[in-house]
Amino acid sequence: MNWDHVRAIAGVDMRRLFKSKDYWIPLMMLATLFFVLMPLLALSVIGMLANTAMAQQLAGIVDSIPVDVSPSLPVDDPAAQAAYLIAVYMLAPIAIIVPLTISVAVASNAIVGERERGTGEFLAHSPLTMKEIYFGKLLASLVPGYLITIVGFALYSLVVNLTVGPKVGGWFFPTSGWILLIILVIPPVIAIAIALVLRMSARMRSAAAAQQASSLVSLPIIIVSYALTVRVISAPGPSAFLIGAIAWAIALFLAVRGAGKMKRERLLGVASET
Amino acid sequence: MTSAMDSAIRFGTVSKTFGSVRAVESLTFAAPAGAVTVLLGPNGAGKTTTVRLTTGALVADRGDIEVLGLHPKINGDEVRRRVGIVPPKPAFYDQLTGWDNLRFAARIFESNEGAALDAAERFSIQDALLQEVGGYSTGMRTRLALARAVIHDPEVLLLDEPTAGLDPESSRSVLELIRELAGRGRTIVLCTHLLHEAEGIADQLVLMNNGHAQAAGAPQALAGQYLTEPIVLLDAENRDALGALDLEEGVVSVSWNGSVQVTLDDLNRLPDLVTRLVNGGARLTRVEPIGATLEQLYFEMQRAHRGEMP
Numbered sequence: 220m221n222w223d224h225v226r227a228i229a230g231v232d233m234r235r236l237f238k239s240k241d242y243w244i245p246l247m248m249l250a251t252l253f254f255v256l257m258p259l260l261a262l263s264v265i266g267m268l269a270n271t272a273m274a275q276q277l278a279g280i281v282d283s284i285p286v287d288v289s290p291s292l293p294v295d296d297p298a299a300q301a302a303y304l305i306a307v308y309m310l311a312p313i314a315i316i317v318p319l320t321i322s323v324a325v326a327s328n329a330i331v332g333e334r335e336r337g338t339g340e341f342l343a344h345s346p347l348t349m350k351e352i353y354f355g356k357l358l359a360s361l362v363p364g365y366l367i368t369i370v371g372f373a374l375y376s377l378v379v380n381l382t383v384g385p386k387v388g389g390w391f392f393p394t395s396g397w398i399l400l401i402i403l404v405i406p407p408v409i410a411i412a413i414a415l416v417l418r419m420s421a422r423m424r425s426a427a428a429a430q431q432a433s434s435l436v437s438l439p440i441i442i443v444s445y446a447l448t449v450r451v452i453s454a455p456g457p458s459a460f461l462i463g464a465i466a467w468a469i470a471l472f473l474a475v476r477g478a479g480k481m482k483r484e485r486l487l488g489v490a491s492e493t
Numbered sequence: 494m495t496s497a498m499d500s501a502i503r504f505g506t507v508s509k510t511f512g513s514v515r516a517v518e519s520l521t522f523a524a525p526a527g528a529v530t531v532l533l534g535p536n537g538a539g540k541t542t543t544v545r546l547t548t549g550a551l552v553a554d555r556g557d558i559e560v561l562g563l564h565p566k567i568n569g570d571e572v573r574r575r576v577g578i579v580p581p582k583p584a585f586y587d588q589l590t591g592w593d594n595l596r597f598a599a600r601i602f603e604s605n606e607g608a609a610l611d612a613a614e615r616f617s618i619q620d621a622l623l624q625e626v627g628g629y630s631t632g633m634r635t636r637l638a639l640a641r642a643v644i645h646d647p648e649v650l651l652l653d654e655p656t657a658g659l660d661p662e663s664s665r666s667v668l669e670l671i672r673e674l675a676g677r678g679r680t681i682v683l684c685t686h687l688l689h690e691a692e693g694i695a696d697q698l699v700l701m702n703n704g705h706a707q708a709a710g711a712p713q714a715l716a717g718q719y720l721t722e723p724i725v726l727l728d729a730e731n732r733d734a735l736g737a738l739d740l741e742e743g744v745v746s747v748s749w750n751g752s753v754q755v756t757l758d759d760l761n762r763l764p765d766l767v768t769r770l771v772n773g774g775a776r777l778t779r780v781e782p783i784g785a786t787l788e789q790l791y792f793e794m795q796r797a798h799r800g801e802m803p
Contacts, residue, residue, distance in 0.1 A: 227600040231586060231593070238588040337584025341641075343550040345601050346574040483569075484551050 220350050228347070228355025229362065236325065236363060246321045246367065253313040254371030255378055261310070262382040265302040299386035306379040307394055311448045312441070314400060317371055318409050319437050319444075322364030326413045327433035329356040330420040330485065339486035352486075353417060353478035360413045365406055372401055396452035396459070403463030404451055408444045410470035412437055418477045421485045500559070501526040501649050501680035502547060507556030508704075509542055516542040518704040520556070524649075524682050524697060529675045531691040532684045533791065534701030540684035541581060543701070544651045547682070548573050561648060574602065577647035581654040581684075583638030587627035591618060591637050594626055595644065602645035612640035616670060632663035639670060650674060653684045668694060692787040700794050707798045712787065719793045723760040726781040727753045727770075734775035741766055752779060 236242060333339035342352060372393070380390040393401070416433040423429035447466075451459045500523035509517040517539040524530035532540045545551040546558060549565030549572055558565055565572045585594045595609040613619040616636040621629065629637065635655060642650060652671065656664040672694060675681050685691055691698065699709040708715055722745055729735055738755060739747045743762035748754040757763065760782060767780055 224601055227597060231589070231597045234593065235586050235588050336587075337580075337582060338586060340550075340580045340584060341578075341598075343545075344548045344573055344576070344578045344580070345598075346570045346603075347601050348570060483549070484545075487545065487550060 220348065220354065224347050224351040225355045225358060228352055229358035232325075232329070232356065232359035233362060236359070243363075246324065246363075249320060250317050250367045250371045253317045254375045257313070258306070258310055258375055258378050259382065261305055262302055262379065265298060265305060266382065266386070296386060299383070302383045303387055303391075306383050306392065307397070308449060308452060310375075311397075311400070311452050312445045313375070314368065314372065314397070314405060315408060315444045315448055316441060318364035318368040318405060319412055319441060320364075321367055322360045322409045322413050323416050323433050323437045324430070325363055326356065326360035326416040327420050327429040328426050329360060329417055330481075331423050331426050331429045332420075333486055334488040335426055339488065343483050343486040349481040349483060350478040353481050354474070356417055356420075357410065357413050357474055360417070361406065361409055364409050368401065368405060372397075394452065394455070396455035399455050399459040399463070400448055400451045403459060404444075404447060404466060407463065407466035407470040408440065408447070411466065411473055412440045414470060414473035414477045415440075418480060421481055424488075499523075499525050501561055502530075502682065503557075503559040504543070504546075505557040505559075507546060507553045507558055509546060509551060509553050515704050517546065517553075520701075520705050522699045522706045522709045524680060526680050527678045528696035529671070529681045529683060529694055530697040530699060531695035532682060532699045532701055533686070533688070533691050533695075535686050538686075538701040539704035540686075540701055541653055542704075544578065544580075544653050544682070544684060547649075547651060548576055548578060574645070575647055576649045576651060577642035577645065578651045579635070579638045579642045579653060579655045581657055583634055583641075585626040585629075585634065585637065588625060590623050591626055591629070591633075592622040594637065595622070595641060598641045598644050604645045608646070609640075609644055612644045613637075615643070616640045631658045632660070632666075635659060635663065635667055639667070643674070647679070649680045649682070651682045651684075654686070655683070656685075656687070656690060664690075688788045688791055695787075698787075698790075700791065702795070702798070708794050712790065715794065716790050719797055720790060722756050722758060723763075724783050724789070725755045725757060725760075725763060726779055726783055727755055727777065728779035729770075730776040730778055731774070734770065734773060738770075741769065 330339075333342060347355075376392045379392040384390045384392070415436045416429075419432045419436065420429045423432060447462055451462060502524040504520050504522050507517055507520045508515070520539065520543065522530075532538075532543060534540055542551065546553050547560055547565065549569030552566050560572045561575055563572050585591075586597075589597075591613070592609075595613060596606060599605060599609040610619065613622055616639045618633060618636040618640055621633055626634065626637065639655070642652075655671070656667050659667060668690060671681060671683065675694070675696075683691070683694065695712055697710065698712050698715055700707045700715075708719070710718070727735060727738075732753075735753055738744055738753065743758050743766065745756040745758050747756075755766075757766070763780070763782065767777065770777060
């Protein structure tokens with residue numbers, strides 16, 4: 220496989236994506252909503268509920284704190300404890316929902332889009348191998364989702380530290396669990412989703428159909444990865460590395476298999492008719 | 494038909510179906526190296542499928558294809574590296590500039606930016622390279638497609654309806670560019686359903702219909718095979734003196750379209766015919782034996798394949 224070809228495919232797709240404002244502006248809004256606005260709102264509300272009956276109820280959540288992280292919690296302020304829990308645990312799914320949504324949206328259009336635009340004809344007649352095209356598309360779908368996650372994660376860290384930090388004795392975020400999650404687990408989980416969605420994109424007759432089908436794939440992945448994220452955040456140890464390694468192995472297997480199943484004629488839009 | 498040794502492209506009883514549709518059926522033809530081969534046929538004749546089979550973008554169900562001595566099914570990447578293509582309705586990444594598109598093509602064909610710029614200049618699109626392709630006219634898109642197709646200096650160029658949607662001026666200019674490329678010794682396969690487009694450009698003609706080649710060969714050879722009766726254009730100051738032409742000996746048919754088109758059974762009859770017309774009082778202003786046009790050839794071949802008598 221010629222990696223320069225892979226980078227060329229990924230590069231042209233990302234450049235195109237960057238130039239399509241109507242595509243990336245909604246995705247940026249989604250990221251802003253999940254990484255900044257929702258956490259800001261949730262954590263601000265928790266802050267305002269201090270010294271109320273509801274704060275006492277929220278303090279009950281402390282009971283459910285995993286033993287291995289509980290020592291780091293400030294014990295004498297139930298509202299701060301609740302805010303800490305929300306910041307570290309309850310908002311964890313955003314780390315997976317946002318990149319998955321973005322990457323799946325890009326991937327679902329990746330192959331069928333080439334066909335609909337007619338540019339697939341050029342790729343089909345080019346010396347690019349199907350593996351190069353597939354991995355180029357995978358990279359082009361993975362990178363935007365992951366980049367937005369990194370930026371969003373930085374903003375989320377800022378929001379969390381500014382709103383909750385003063386109540387718990389200073390800046391505490393990101394925790395080691397979140398760092399492992401972002402570095403080790405999120406990329407392969409996105410890659411798994413993309414590998415599956417790209418195969419759908421190659422098979423579907425229209426971008427709309429591919430979009431519909433890809434949501435069916437991403438939903439169970441979101442549910443499974445939610446459990447994984449909570450696990451990695453709450454127990455950032457060897458198990459996090461193990462989860463990351465297994466996720467990468469699955470992603471690689473699916474990607475190699477997906478690349479092998481790609482047919483050149485699907486770029487022309489005739490394979491579905493055979 | 495050219496021997497396999499001289500052929501850049503050779504199809505041997507190739508078939509390809511899509512579901513119940515037979516796109517190409519037992520197609521056999523050869524495109525000589527360094528010549529212009531025109532695949533001529535109506536829409537749906539199988540021309541585009543033939544092009545797609547040539548590069549290996551589609552794989553034949555049956556038959557044997559050779560391109561530059563390689564089999565597209567086995568050595569597809571190598572074939573595609575040595576072949577350039579202009580598809581019908583060439584598509585680009587419209588949000589990107591012409592230069593971005595050419596640079597991308599240069600990269601995947603392992604060419605360089607200098608070659609991309611040269612190609613753009615050759616097809617006079619260099620001044621528009623920094624514009625987004627979405628704003629290009631059809632003619633500009635075709636020029637960019639031609640530039641993209643030759644960026645890697647291919648040995649074989651496949652042009653599938655390259656003038657589709659172009660105005661007559663742009664169309665003519667594209668055909669001149671094709672002639673220029675042919676002059677450089679490249680093997681060119683031009684698919685078209687437009688007879689005037691093939692006229693004068695085809696070294697080799699493949700008449701396609703319903704997925705197979707009804708006839709293939711050099712236009713002169715095909716004319717000799719299908720148009721055995723010579724045609725002469727006649728005219729006279731007093732046209733009524735030509736009124737009984739169809740009764741003259743050796744005249745097969747007479748057509749009155751502008752000038753008078755007379756089909757003879759043998760060109761050697763022309764001097765006697767002229768003498769008789771002059772003696773009969775005709776003041777002839779035109780006596781012109783004409784070569785067969787591609788249009789005549791095309792319809793004659795179609796008629797012959799339908800089993801109709803001329």
